[in-house]
Amino acid sequence: MTSHLLLLVFFAVCVAIVMAVLQKDDRPGQIRLALYIAGGFIGSALVLGWVLYPLPL
C-alpha cells in the first residue's frame, strides 16, 4: 500500500477507535467521539497539506 492518504486514514481510524472506547462507556458516545477524533486527524492533515503545498520545502 503506497497511498499516503489511505495510510493516514487507517492510522486515524485505529487511534480514534481506541481513544473513543477508552473515554466513553456508551456505544453512541463512542461512535461520536471516534468520528470526531478521526475527522480531526484527517481534516487537519488535509488542511495542513494544502497550507504547506505552496512552500518550497
Added chain:
Amino acid sequence: MPARPDPLSPPVSVYALCAVGWLIPGAAHLWLGRRDKGIIFLVVLVLLFAAGVYLEGRIFPFQVSEPLVALAALANVGIGLPYFVAWAAGAGAGNVVAVSYEYANTYLIVAGLLNALVVLDAYDIAIGRKP
C-alpha cells in the same frame, strides 16, 4: 453502562492484571468483564502493530547511545506479546527506502503507547478509581 466490578484485592491481583493486559492487548478489560472493550482493544491494537510490521517498519533495538531509538524501542515493547512474536519471527527489520517506512514506524510506536494507556485504564478500573 456496564456494572461496576468489585475492586481487585491489591497488590498482587492488580499487578497480575496489568501484566496480562500488557502482554495481551485488551486482556485486562476482558478479565474485568469489559468484554466489548477488551475485544476492540485486542483487534485494533494487534491490527495496527501487524500493519506496521507488514508495511516494513522497524522494531527498534535498545540502544542507550541513541536515546530516541531507545525510547522508540520502549514504545515498541508496550504492545506485549506481538512484539516478541515479531521479534522471534525475524520481522521488523525495517526497509528505510520503502514508501511506508515512516508510517509503519509510527504504527508500531503508537500501538505500543496506546496499549500502555489501555493498561492504565484497566488499572484505574481495577482499583475502583474509574467506574
